Amino acid sequence: xxxxxxxxxxxxxxxxxNPANQRMGSDSQVALPxxxxxxxxxxxxxGWDGIVLRSDEVNIVDLCRAYMTAVRDQSCGxxxxxxxxxxxxxxxxxxxxxxxxxxxDLETLGAVARVVIxxxxxxxxxxxxVALTHALTHxxxxxQAAVEGGAQADAGDYRFNVTAPCADACPIHLDIPHYxxxxxxxxxxxxxxxxxxxxxxxxxxxxxxxxxxxxxxxxANLDDAVSIKYLKRFVADRELAMHKVPGYxxxxxxxxxxxxxVGAGPxxxxxxxxxxxxxxxxxxxxxxxxxxxxxxxxxxDYRLPRQILRNEVEQIQAMGVTIHYHTAVGKDVKLSQLExxxxxxFIGIGAQGSSPMRVEGEEKGYQGFIPGVQYLRDINxxxxxxxxxxxxxVIGGGNVAIDCVRCSFRINKEDVNLVYRRTRAEMxxxxxxxxxxxxxxVQFHFLTTPVRILEENGxxxxxxxxxxxxxxxxxxxxxxxxxxxxxEFVFDCDTVVPAIGQRVDLSLLEGVEGVETTAWNTIIVDxxxxxxxxxxxFSAGDCETGPGALITACAGGRKxxxxxxxxxxxxxxxxxxxxxxxxxxxxxxxxxxxxNLGKIGKNRRKHLEMLPPETRKFIFDEVEQGYSTxxxxxxxxxxxxxxxxxxVAV
Numbered sequence: 001x002x003x004x005x006x007x008x009x010x011x012x013x014x015x016x017x018n019p020a021n022q023r024m025g026s027d028s029q030v031a032l033p034x035x036x037x038x039x040x041x042x043x044x045x046x047g048w049d050g051i052v053l054r055s056d057e058v059n060i061v062d063l064c065r066a067y068m069t070a071v072r073d074q075s076c077g078x079x080x081x082x083x084x085x086x087x088x089x090x091x092x093x094x095x096x097x098x099x100x101x102x103x104x105d106l107e108t109l110g111a112v113a114r115v116v117i118x119x120x121x122x123x124x125x126x127x128x129x130v131a132l133t134h135a136l137t138h139x140x141x142x143x144q145a146a147v148e149g150g151a152q153a154d155a156g157d158y159r160f161n162v163t164a165p166c167a168d169a170c171p172i173h174l175d176i177p178h179y180x181x182x183x184x185x186x187x188x189x190x191x192x193x194x195x196x197x198x199x200x201x202x203x204x205x206x207x208x209x210x211x212x213x214x215x216x217x218x219x220a221n222l223d224d225a226v227s228i229k230y231l232k233r234f235v236a237d238r239e240l241a242m243h244k245v246p247g248y249x250x251x252x253x254x255x256x257x258x259x260x261x262v263g264a265g266p267x268x269x270x271x272x273x274x275x276x277x278x279x280x281x282x283x284x285x286x287x288x289x290x291x292x293x294x295x296x297x298x299x300x301d302y303r304l305p306r307q308i309l310r311n312e313v314e315q316i317q318a319m320g321v322t323i324h325y326h327t328a329v330g331k332d333v334k335l336s337q338l339e340x341x342x343x344x345x346f347i348g349i350g351a352q353g354s355s356p357m358r359v360e361g362e363e364k365g366y367q368g369f370i371p372g373v374q375y376l377r378d379i380n381x382x383x384x385x386x387x388x389x390x391x392x393x394v395i396g397g398g399n400v401a402i403d404c405v406r407c408s409f410r411i412n413k414e415d416v417n418l419v420y421r422r423t424r425a426e427m428x429x430x431x432x433x434x435x436x437x438x439x440x441x442v443q444f445h446f447l448t449t450p451v452r453i454l455e456e457n458g459x460x461x462x463x464x465x466x467x468x469x470x471x472x473x474x475x476x477x478x479x480x481x482x483x484x485x486x487x488e489f490v491f492d493c494d495t496v497v498p499a500i501g502q503r504v505d506l507s508l509l510e511g512v513e514g515v516e517t518t519a520w521n522t523i524i525v526d527x528x529x530x531x532x533x534x535x536x537x538f539s540a541g542d543c544e545t546g547p548g549a550l551i552t553a554c555a556g557g558r559k560x561x562x563x564x565x566x567x568x569x570x571x572x573x574x575x576x577x578x579x580x581x582x583x584x585x586x587x588x589x590x591x592x593x594x595x596n597l598g599k600i601g602k603n604r605r606k607h608l609e610m611l612p613p614e615t616r617k618f619i620f621d622e623v624e625q626g627y628s629t630x631x632x633x634x635x636x637x638x639x640x641x642x643x644x645x646x647x648v649a650v
Contacts, residue, residue: 265293
């Protein structure tokens with residue numbers, strides 16, 4: 001089963017059906033896994049870019065019938081070629097598989113497929129019939145035999161999926177083309193409804209998401225990616241501006257229960273939202289005095305206004321969710337007690353600790369030495385972390401480091417520097433944030449790393465650093481920084497802010513035996529169900545993945561809620577076909593960054609208006625102004641609606 005008998009993926013032909021006449025070995029353009037799930041091997045895969053066949057037991061004609069039926073069912077019906085053409089192809093293949101086909105039907109299939117591919121308006125029609133044209137060309141004998149023999153074809157066992165490059169890249173798998181299209185049509189409430197099927201905090205994510213969807217947008221192969229993130233923000237902001245309150249439909253499960261959630265961050269509130277929609281009684285325990293977790297603690301107001309965050313969490317509370325603030329699990333209430341009192345417990349705490357730099361003096365408690373997470377927390381709570389300091393050096397290259405230097409100007413620091421041991425190209429921070437910091441005149445010092453903190457009488461007076469050069473790649477694939485001997489120098493500063501990484505504090509697990517954790521101090525869970533080694537405990541977010549993207553935490557919270565609901569109802573925590581397809585798409589890539597879509601597009605992305613750097617760098621007002629309604633609808637029109645239908649025979 002492991003070798004490829006035939007592949008037409010990407011128009012690259014591999015044909016090993018006749019061992020005496022092998023043409024291209026057993027390799028294929030697509031890395032197709034052997035298994036769809038633990039119980040089912042993949043006999044064939046058919047999709048937007050061709051066919052991959054592993055077993056000669058697959059009836060290629062019936063495979064095409066099932067696939068074109070799925071394509072027809074996904075057609076939106078907005079353009080006549082796709083609506084009519086997919087219906088004709090599916091009906092014709094059905095007729096052939098029932099034994100009533102004629103040679104003329106094969107000509108019809110080929111002709112209609114070509115018309116739909118060339119004239120359809122979106123990805124369903126443009127890519128759906130491609131695999132059929134490949135089958136008609138390379139399996140012509142099988143199709144001829146089907147129409148001449150008149151025998152009914154045995155139906156295979158198939159699983160199908162519909163996705164899009166952007167939707168597949170989104171950790172929570174939002175139906176992005178759908179909600180963007182609704183914005184284009186002016187159906188803003190309906191667009192929000194699509195988003196909230198999975199994501200309850202669109203105003204937050206629409207501001208601070210790291211945009212994996214846009215990195216996988218086919219529009220970028222023409223000109224610029226669609227502004228998916230800011231379109232999400234637009235519909236959320238519009239609802240807020242019009243003083244509308246979402247009316248969430250509660251659809252109670254057959255059996256409901258009590259669930260405790262630890263942490264009111266993105267993972268926790270998303271989990272609470274989905275459990276509340278299923279009628280469960282949800283209680284959230286939050287150590288801070290407000291919601292948001294690391295979103296509130298670590299993201300400054302100029303990127304995420306606090307009122308936006310509070311408003312979206314209040315909407316979830318209005319569904320009946322109870323939040324106890326200033327209640328730290330592990331201190332004010334024990335996790336073991338929650339496990340005893342509730343039907344299930346979800347742990348969604350963030351990475352609120354700082355990783356050590358391992359430089360001389362950092363453990364001494366000098367005045368002016370402030371870890372990055374604490375630095376941002378103080379600022380976000382309205383305090384200057386060190387009023388005596390005016391000359392700041394931040395160490396790190398991620399988003400926390402960028403937030404620290406940009407916030408420093410806003411609390412009236414006079415000299416602000418960022419030290420990073422690699423080059424700008426290796427910085428893990430969001431490129432947009434780096435550019436904004438550059439515009440605000442942050443001083444960047446690349447290929448530089450700290451060696452020793454200088455002090456007098458326990459007060460920071462400087463930072464000794466050394467120049468670096470890039471050597472061979474390390475485990476991350478980035479070139480390893482190597483010190484240049486004799487290149488030491490001193491920064492004259494009074495505030496040192498390390499922001500090289502964050503750590504999770506798992507002290508709340510004390511007294512709860514058997515919860516498996518990693519060497520990186522994260523909780524081990526099942527990748528899909530989010531269940532820990534203790535059946536009643538579930539976890540997602542930073543405490544599962546380590547410091548990660550906000551949207552990834554939301555996705556984990558949603559998955560955990562689904563599992564908790566099933567467990568309360570006595571159902572097994574099984575993977576769905578969609579779960580297996582998402583795993584498959586890690587090998588069979590949905591987005592091809594090298595795909596040639598023709599001429600360069602002329603309809604470039606509409607960027608948000610920003611406050612000028614000389615104004616914004618000293619204030620905490622939101623720096624980006626959202627889209628107007630005409631701008632949002634115009635930006636939404638740029639979407640190519642790149643849906644992809646795929647199917648496996650198992």
